[in-house]
Amino acid sequence: DQQVKQNSPSLSVQEGRISILNCDYTNSMFDYFLWYKKYPAEGPTFLISISSIKDKNEDGRFTVFLNKSAKHLSLHIVPSQPGDSAVYFCAAQNFQGGSEKLVFGKGTKLTVNP
Amino acid sequence: DARVTQTPRDKVTEMGQEVTMRCQPILGHNTVFWYRQTMMQGLELLAYFRNRAPLDDSGMPKDRFSAEMPDATLATLKIQPSEPRDSAVYFCASGLVPFTSRTNYGYTFGSGTRLTVV
Numbered sequence: 013d014q015q016v017k018q019n020s021p022s023l024s025v026q027e028g029r030i031s032i033l034n035c036d037y038t039n040s041m042f043d044y045f046l047w048y049k050k051y052p053a054e055g056p057t058f059l060i061s062i063s064s065i066k067d068k069n070e071d072g073r074f075t076v077f078l079n080k081s082a083k084h085l086s087l088h089i090v091p092s093q094p095g096d097s098a099v100y101f102c103a104a105q106n107f108q109g110g111s112e113k114l115v116f117g118k119g120t121k122l123t124v125n126p
Numbered sequence: 127d128a129r130v131t132q133t134p135r136d137k138v139t140e141m142g143q144e145v146t147m148r149c150q151p152i153l154g155h156n157t158v159f160w161y162r163q164t165m166m167q168g169l170e171l172l173a174y175f176r177n178r179a180p181l182d183d184s185g186m187p188k189d190r191f192s193a194e195m196p197d198a199t200l201a202t203l204k205i206q207p208s209e210p211r212d213s214a215v216y217f218c219a220s221g222l223v224p225f226t227s228r229t230n231y232g233y234t235f236g237s238g239t240r241l242t243v244v
Contacts, residue, residue: 046232055130055217056169058232101169112157112223113182114233118168 015039016104018117026125031089033120035102038083044107046114047076047087050099059100060087063107092124128152132218132236139243144206147239149218150199158201159219159233160186160193169217175201176223208243215240 017036025031035045043064048056062069062076062085069076075088089096099121103114131150139145151158159174173183178195186193190209195201205212221233 048232048235053237055219055235055237057235061232103169112159112174112176112221113171114159115171116161116169 014117015042016102016115016117018100018102018120020120021118022121022123024123024125025092027094028091031087031092031096031122031124033087033089033100033102033122035085035087035117036083037085037104039104039106039115040083041106041109042104042115043109044105045076045078045085046103046105047074048101048103048116049096050101050119056101089122092122094124094126097122097124128234130218130220130234130236132216132239134239135237136240137242139208139241141209141243142207143243144204145208145212145241145243147203147216147218147241149201149203149220149236151201151218151220152234153199155220155222155234157221157223157233158195159217159221160201160203161217161219161235163215163217163238172203172216205241208241210243213242 046061047059049059050056060071060074062078078085099119101119102117133148157176160172161169163169172185173193175195192204215238217238219233219235
């Protein structure tokens, strides 16, 4: 039973355009959400996060949007660069409930073409 | 740059053999996780520790997997006996809980141990 779902296994975009990666969750107890980026042969690295009290968080070219009513979040990368090519994992946490556990989606492989 | 160190980087072993994977968390971090990455399941949580005490190992096959933290600088994940279905990349991650505004809200992952059981 996947509590965090990334329904697109892959995404291909042109350099300079916007990349939009989507994530859905089913557990209404999740109140903290994170995106991790993973390059081949490396561990996932933290990218950006958002608390459920917000609907948007921005860090440079990366913006995460949260729609709690739809249990949906998305990561926008603008403009996309070839170095952004990686697997992106969405993760969720019941932070206020005191859980340290991160529940991950299966990831979306982003390819940014020059 | 503080990092989580995992050894070995790659391990090929025969079915039935014991496998031990090691992790050195970031100094000062009090929470350590073991995750497994497979194509089918993505990143699955196997077990985690807070201040060296096991808090949750419900994601681990109990009959063959065991996780320990002998001290604050070492976490181990053992598989005995190993099976081909255990082939995956195993990640260790550490973090400082509770989070504060001055800390990174995400956990830091190691580079993983790629296990192949033949």
